[in-house]
Amino acid sequence: LLVRVLLGGLSGKDVVERLFAEVPVVQGDPDFTCVTWVRQALLALHQAGIIRTGDTFDWDNIRGTALEHVEKKQEGRFNTGWEGDSSRVATFDMMLSREVCR
DSSP states (O other): OOOEEEOOOOOOHHHHHHHHHHSOOOOSOTTOOHHHHHHHHHHHHHHTTSSOOSSSOOHHHHHHHHHHHHHHHHTTTTTTTOOOOTTSOEEEETTTTEEEEO
């Protein structure tokens, strides 16, 4: 796990798992990546009303925030032999616009 970005709270784990299972993993397409899949999975959650990111689905903001958080984390614990509590993951909370530890 590189980083975790919190978009909002959700309930109904079964619905989330079902929606994720419905997002296709495209084989043989060089343009398909794990990032493509995550975008489609989050869009499915947004369209189902499970996550609320405002009136529109702002993938660029979500992706940009996640990449910014990855860059910040790479400056520290990933390259310095960090041995912290792996059960508590540093999370960037987009609702609070700050890092939290959960």
